[in-house]
Amino acid sequence: MNPLLSPFDTAPFSKIKDEHFKPAFLEAMEAARKEIDTITDNPNDPTFENTIEALEFTGQHLDRISSLFFNLNSAETNPKIQKIAQEISPLLSEFSNDVTLNEGLFKRIKSIYGKKDALNLSTEQQTLLEKKYKSFSRNGANLSEDKKKRLREIDTELAKLKLQFGENVLAETNKYELHLTNESDLDGLPEGEKEAAAQLAKSKDKDGWLVTLDYPSYIPFMKYVENRELRKTLSLAFGSKGFHEDELDNQSNVLKITKLRHERANLLGYETHAHFVLEERMAETPKKVHAFLNELLEKAKPAAKREFKQLEDFAKELDGIDRFQKWDSSYYSEKLKQKLFNLDDEKLKPYFKLENVIAGVFEVAEKLFGLRFEEVFDVDTYHEEVKTYKVYDLDSNFISLFYADFHPRKGKRGGAWMTSYKSQYKRNGEDVRPHVSNVCNFTRSTPSKPSLLTFTEVTTLFHEFGHGLHGMLANTTYPSLSGTSVYWDFVELPSQVMENWCYEKEALELFATHYESGEVIPMELVEKIKESATFQEGMATLRQLSFGLLDMAWHGGDPSxxxxVKVHETKAFSGTQLYPDTPETCISTAFSHIFxxxxxxxYYSYKWAEVLDADAFAFFREKGIFDKEVATKFKENILSKGGTEKPMVLYKRFRGSEPKVEALLERAGLLDNVE
Structure with a gap:
């Protein structure tokens, strides 16, 4: 019996076998095709209800299966799942094209779109109609038959290439191990990290210590280990993922993906892939994105150069480093931060026990948005480490199911993300509530210590939880406009704004307590966290801008x-480069965000959303960081509205005006650079 073929509410993870997926996908696609046929074969004249609304609710079972499968492929994959992904992705791409290139269906949509002004639609209905029409017109519905055929070929090929790219990055990450048997090679590494490295070695039946390219292993090593040669070895391994001219090399994948995306955009009448994408973003055009990135670059570069010089001088003075390299950066930054602020991540970590931070983020959500989280143990999960919570409002109405998966594993890709297993929508008088998940990669507990987070990991947890709230608090009629279904350069606002509470005394006192003594984080440490918040902000800004510019270098011109790959990347980085280039490394071949x-x-949208979040949080600070009125405005105008209206309309309704870049510059300590 295939559990995916029957309707389900919560995902039946423990009952699903890998071999269930392909038949379930095929059957769900067939069912969705029949639903489409019902719409196109309808003898009645097209109406909003019998065409647009009917289309919105087709393929829901297929969507559920897809969300389960592709999250497993990210969070708990194996060779079988990867093989199924390679087989299924082209079929899903073909199915998607069958829908958007269905002439009968587009004809019905077009006729409704043509008379939209006379239909007396609600704002949300107007948005849905606009979105449906554009999803067809922007994806080939108006093309000639030969061009439609080529579009299908491109989409099938892209689906395979993107998967292959990701599989190569994961395989490279899993493959690399730095095996150390001499304890002096770990000098400088805090005891907890050393213990974790020993535990990892033991789990693989090896003596000594193991260091990997997973963030909880890689980052502490780069930050604390005194052995410069070993830092170099690890840094080069991390920076050269997909760049070894072997079976896991991604250079040809990068070139193929960018060229196919460009050809696709040209087929659809757009100058470049960026022109195609940005038409549906707040930024609107590549020209505006470049102007935005370059304006920030102009403000950040003087500060970045000063900070870099300070770091170089410090390394030379401390250890006689003549040629400052990338593998020196984290190590000397941490030492300089300790000197300037007497603030060490290791001093902070005891105050950030994972369970306490989770309880803290829940309490912040309760104070701001009236939510209550109750851990439950009867919800099926895909791994024993996944925790589940039922979320209620203060009147005990069920709001959402929330999954949380916090530690690295072999079958789990790096980084942190939010996903949804079930969308929120309203139909037949029922408000169907969402199932939302946060996935992160934090250090596990060891025999002597619980999982203790670095301050950066604390902000990561709050960030992903902000995305989670966007999903949980959704309150829209249509699933494709619900939760995080918003313009991509708006989607980071709820996540990035949540990070601000990590720097506030009033919020830290809720959860930052010492895991042994229970002592609340001392005020002096809170002050130091705030003081150090702008430490090397110029360099950090330059780094983010360099990634945004690299993205635009790949997608904002003709890549023919x-x-x-390396030469093109080096050219893109020319205006933001601080460190000497390392010929052995390449960012693009592991730049999973864009490939x-x-x-x-x-990628510019992280900085774009920072402008929004700095401006939004300035509003909270004016009134009080737990001010109910501001929080309610944010919840009702941003978090619950999804993609039902244009982002700037929603933002202005919350804030009363458009965001100002000065709020970001002030928070980042970069206003000094403004003439």
Missing amino acids: NITD QGGYSSG
Whole structure:
């Protein structure tokens, strides 16, 4: 019996076998095709209800299966799942094209769109109609037959290439191990990290210590280990993922993906892939994105150069480092931060026990948005480490199911993300509530210590939880406009704004208590966290801008003549480069955000959303960080509205005006650089 073929509410993870997926996908696609046929074969004239609304609710079972499968492929994959992904992705791409290139269906949509002004639709209905029409017109519905055929070929090929790219990055990450048997090689590494490295070695039946390219292993090593040669070895391994001219090399995948995306955009009448993507973003055009990135670059570069010089001088003075390299950066930054602020991540970690931080983020959500989280143990999960919570409002109405998966594993890709297993929507008088998940990669507990987070990990947890709230608090009629279904350069606002509470005394006192003594984090440490918040902000800004500019270098022009990935990347970085280049490394070949995820032509949106979040949090600070009135405005105008209206309309309704870049510059300590 295939559990995916019957309707289900919560995902039946423990009953699903890998071999269930392909038949379930095929059957769900067939069922969705029949639902589409019902719409196109309808003898009645097209109406909003019998066409647009009917289309919105087709393929829901297929969507559920897809969300389960592709999250497993990210969070708990194996060779079988990867093989199924390679087989299924082209079929899903073909199915998607069958829908958007269905002439009968588009004809009905077009006729409704043509008379939209006379239909007396609600704002949300107007948005849905606009979105449906554009999803067809922007994806080939108006093309000739030969161009439609080519579009299908491109989409099938892209689906395979993007998967292959991601699989290669994961395989590279899993493959690499730095095995150390001499304890002096770990000098400088805090005891907890050393213990974790020993535990990892033991789990693989090896003596000594193991260091990997997973963030909880890689980052502490780069930050604390005194042995410069070993830091170099690890740094080069991390920076060269997908860049070894072997079976896991991603250079040809990068070139193929960018060229196919460009050809696709041209087929659809757009100058570049970036022109195609940005038409549906707040930024609107590549020109505006470049102007935005370059304006920030102009403000950040003087500060970044000063900070870099300070770091170089400090390393030379401390250890006689003549040529400052990338593998020196984290190590000397941490030492300089300790000197300037007497603030060490290791001093902070005891106050950030994972369970306490989780309880803290829940309490912040309760104070702001009236939510209550109750851990439950009867919800099926895909791994024993996944925790589940039922979320209620203060009147005990069920709001959402929330899954949380916090530690690295072999079958789990790096980084942190939010996903949804079930969308929120309203139909037949029922408000169907969402199932939302946060996935992160934090250090596990060891025999002597619980899982203790670095301050950066605390902000990561709050960040992903902000995305989670966007999903949980959704209150829309249609699933495709619900939760995080918003313009990509708006989607980071709820996540990034949540990070601000990590720097506030009033919030820290709720959860930052010492895991042994129970002592609340001392005020002096809170002050130091705040003081150090702008430490090397110029360099950090430059780094983010460099990724945004690299993304636009790949997608904002014609890539036909690019033959060398590294040469193209080096050119893109020329205006932001601080460190000497390392020929052995390449960012692009492991830049999953833009080559596997959804950030192509959209990486700038992290900085774009920072402008929004700095401006939004300034409003909270004016009134009080737990001010109910501001929180309610944010919940009702941003978090619950999803993609039902244009983002700037929603933002202005919350804030009363458009965001100002000065709020970001002030928070980042970069206003000094403004003439």
